Amino acid sequence: MRRGVAGLNEPLIGLRNGRPRLETPALILDADAFEANLQALTGMARTAGLGLRPHAKSHKCAEIARRQLDAGALGIACAKVGELLALFEAGINPLMLTAPVASRLKIDRLTEAAQRGAVLTVVVDRPDLIADYADSAREAGVSLDVLVECDVGQRRTGVATPEGVVALARQVADESSLRFVGVQGYAGFVQHIFDHEARRTENRLAMGRLLAIVEALDAAGLSPAIVTGGGTGSHLLDFEDKVLTEVQAGSYVFMDEDYRRVDLHGTGADVFGTALFLTVTVIAHNIRGEAIIDAGSKSFAVDGPAPRAYLDGREFGSIAFVGDEFGRLDTLPGKPVPSIGTRLECSVPHCDPTVNLHDFLHVVRADKLEDIWPIEARGLSD
Amino acid sequence: MRRGVAGLNEPLIGLRNGRPRLETPALILDADAFEANLQALTGMARTAGLGLRPHAKSHKCAEIARRQLDAGALGIACAKVGELLALFEAGINPLMLTAPVASRLKIDRLTEAAQRGAVLTVVVDRPDLIADYADSAREAGVSLDVLVECDVGQRRTGVATPEGVVALARQVADESSLRFVGVQGYAGFVQHIFDHEARRTENRLAMGRLLAIVEALDAAGLSPAIVTGGGTGSHLLDFEDKVLTEVQAGSYVFMDEDYRRVDLHGTGADVFGTALFLTVTVIAHNIRGEAIIDAGSKSFAVDGPAPRAYLDGREFGSIAFVGDEFGRLDTLPGKPVPSIGTRLECSVPHCDPTVNLHDFLHVVRADKLEDIWPIEARGLSD
Incomplete structure (x- = not known):
């Protein structure tokens, strides 16, 4: 029996x-x-x-990862060790961890998974982390593929200078239990720039920094086989510029109100359709006659533009959050207030943290509930 | 074996x-x-x-509810059916559902729980909901205690006029499977007003509306045994005014940065201590030399003031969110940047939705990890 609302909906499958x-x-x-x-x-x-x-940080769901691999993906990227291990246990492989860690215990969990067949790529941005990965892999009798994490302007993790990256790459290459396979340079700050030309300019700057690193590695005899990064916002630019060898897009599977504002191809047209919605119910009419729904900040991550509400497939209004468990439908001009019990389907402000609130995805096609998929790595941001 | 980070930490218990x-x-x-x-x-x-x-909407945790009952609480309030059923399955009783619903299936789940011993109080704010509760309870062979939900200014759910409340109370009283026990009037909009006198003024207005309803019920021979509402923000005012017979405070067990701004007793002093923290690790120093931590909007609900970060019990800085999985420590003047691997304990912006992101609470006393409690109703906002 599935947990929560998925348990209530299980009899509707098919x-x-x-x-x-x-x-x-x-x-x-x-x-x-x-x-x-x-x-x-x-x-x-x-x-x-x-x-x-x-990137599985968006969906955290093995069924989606499996379909991405079936469509030809090289592997699945994960933001956290917990997320990666949950997907591995659900049968997903190969896997890439895109953030550095600072825990020998977590590293040992990764090399234990490698013992059991996980094909892993990890990122490093400091000498002691390389040493920890090398020690753990050697003790476990496994080999890890390693990328040097580069800061291309994100100011979060990673090494910014070509000489710094070359030094770490050499340290990796010198470890018998590690294999230097390339670099990661994620320009997260570029992804949500709305205007295509402005986004292109920023992405070129970021990829220029990464290219200088790649050239320094080439000169040092440490040419990177993998240059990874990018995302849904920059995918077209990354495909054009070809500094990256692969793109780590995540949100494109779902889309959300935040990404809908980004002019992805500079054409003004939607490149990806909205696939993720939260179905809600009108549970009251308040004293002003407005419809109150049964979802608030415990069901939507609220860090983005207001959800649009759809009734029978037509846009009907937007949702204002009026509590952790409640929302208010602000109807479009001319639309009547739906009666109590009416279901509305709402887009979400920001997909990644919204999915992280839910244990299950209800998979629908036309009016059919095809299946209910577990979100295996929900909450596993450790 | 516990899930995620709690599984990693289980060996540390005791x-x-x-x-x-x-x-x-x-x-x-x-x-x-x-x-x-x-x-x-x-x-x-x-x-x-x-x-x-x-109110369990804050903690969603049976162990906390048990301690509240042991301390003399009349029962536990829940915002949603899923939350209530999860706590009942974990042994908590009696339980009050504080929001109206619009689903016969959910109502049937409640009356099935009542068949198995759940002592339930529910709220109603429309005739068809009373009829549904009455039918379901009759078919299940159980009796439900029912409150009429009053709108005291929250503009969400509930009936605002005394005559409207009296009419619903009479309808409840006429149903053999229901028992009219009183009214609920929750002034959620009052709770977070920072200034004590301003909060007192607004609470008096809200409680004045509720008192008019109580008097109308008295006049109709339907005197409410229970007048429920209130919260952490208004608790002292509610204790002074005595319109309510009971207070549904929730956040007081934890406290958060949002509630810390509220002058709860008008003295400027903290009435409740901060008991909820997120322990995080410094995983990198960015190119500016700032400390980057391993938690962002998937571990903190971000709808509130920035978390304070503590190192060895002393305030050390605050956290800026720089992604769904990352934060940046902005140190207080004169504080050095902690080394990679350092653990920091952070207060949370808003406790209820933050707890809703986590499966487990790590219970600590001084430097000891005493226990790890499941958050049984996490995510069950259905």
């Missing part, structure tokens, strides 16, 4: 009219839109001759 | 020096501060001669 009958708040994945998004990015990467390493 | 060795991000409960908060509110309620019905 029913042609399951979608409109969902108990709420239920996180839903529109299968048609999801599959179209998957194919769209896969096609663009193939045309560009670049690889995809989709 | 160790005298477990707290400084926690793998992170780990949500921790300072047992001394928690127990002092519990006793403080219990003492005030006893002095005032009023009851407490602590």
Whole structure:
């Protein structure tokens, strides 16, 4: 028996009219839109001759990772050790950890997974971390692929100077239990710049910094096989610039109100469709006659623009948060207030942390509830 | 084996020096501060001669609910059916559902729980909801205690007029499977007003509306045995005014940066201590030399003031969110940047949705990890 709302909705799986009958708040994945998004990015990467390493920080879901791998992804990127291990236990491989850690215990958990068949790539940005990975891998009798994490302007983790990166790459190459495979340079600050030309300018700056690092490694005889980074916001620019060998897009599978503001291809048109919604129910009309829904900041991550609410597939209004468990529907001009019990499907402000609030994805196609997928790595940000 | 970071930390339970060795991000409960908060509110309620019905929307944790009941609470309030059922399954009783619903299936789940011994009080704010509760209870062969939900200015759920409340109360009283026990009037908008006198003024207005409703019920021969509402922000005012017979405070067990701004007793002094923290680790120094931690918006709910960071019990700086998985420590003037691997304990912006991100509470006292408690109703906002 599935937990929470998914347990209530389990009997609807396979029913042609399951979608409109969902108990709420239920996180839903529109299968048609999801599959179209998957194919769209896969096609663009193939045309560009670049690889995809989709980032699971957005979905944390093994079924989605499996479909990304089936579509030709090189592997799955993870932000945290807990997320990576949960996906490995669910059968996902190969896996890349895209953030440095500062815990020998976590490193040992990774090399234990490698003993059991996990094909792992990790990132490093300091000498003691390289030593810890090397020691743990040697003790476990495994080998790890290692990238040097570069700061291309994100000011978070990573080494910024070419000489600093070369020194760490050499240290990795000198460890018998590690294999130097390349560099990571993630320009997270670029992804959400709305205007395409402004985003292009910033991405070129970031990728220019990464290119200088790649050239220094080439000169040092440490040419990187993998140059990884990028995201949904920069994917087209990354495919054009070809500094990266692979792109770590995540949000493209779902989309959200924040990314909808980003003009992804400079055409003003949507490149990816919205595939992630939260189904909610009108549970009251307040004293002003407005509709109150059964979801607030415990069901939506609220760090983004207001969700749009759809009724029978048509945009009907937007949601204002009025508590941790409640929202208010602000209807579009001319739309009536829906009656109590009405289900609305809402886009989400920001997909990654919203998915992190839910244990299950309800997979729908037209009016059918096709399946309910566990979000295995939900909450595993350790 | 516990999930995620709690699984990593399980071997530390009972160790005298477990707290400084926690793998992170780990949500921790300072047992001394928690127990002092519990006793403080219990003492005030006893002095005032009023009851407490602590709200589990803040903690969602059966162990905390049990301690609240042991301290004399009348019962536990829940915001959602999923939350209530999870706490009932974990042994908590009696339980009050403080929001109306619009799902016969959820109502049936409640009456099934009542068949198995759950002592339930529910709220209603419309005739068809009363009919649904009455039908479900009759079919299940159980009886439910029912409150009429009143809107005292919150503009969310509930009936605002005395005559409207009397009409619903009469409808409840006429149902053989329901028992009219009183009214609920929650002034959520009052709770977070910083200034004590301004909060008093707004609370008096809200409680004045509720008193008019109580008087109308008295006049109709439907005197409410229970008048429930209130919260951490208004608790002292509610104890003084005595319109409510019981107070539903929730956040007082934990406290957060948002509530710390509220002058709870008009004295400028903290009435409750901060008992909830997130332990994080410095995982990098960025190119500016700032410390980067391993927690962002997937570990903190970000709808509130910045977390304060403590090192060895002393305030050391604050956390700026720089991603879903990363934060930046902004140190206080004169404080050095902590080395990589350093653990910091951080207060949280807003406790209720932060707890909702985590599966476990690490219970600490001094440097000892005493226990790890499951947050049974985490994510169950259905």
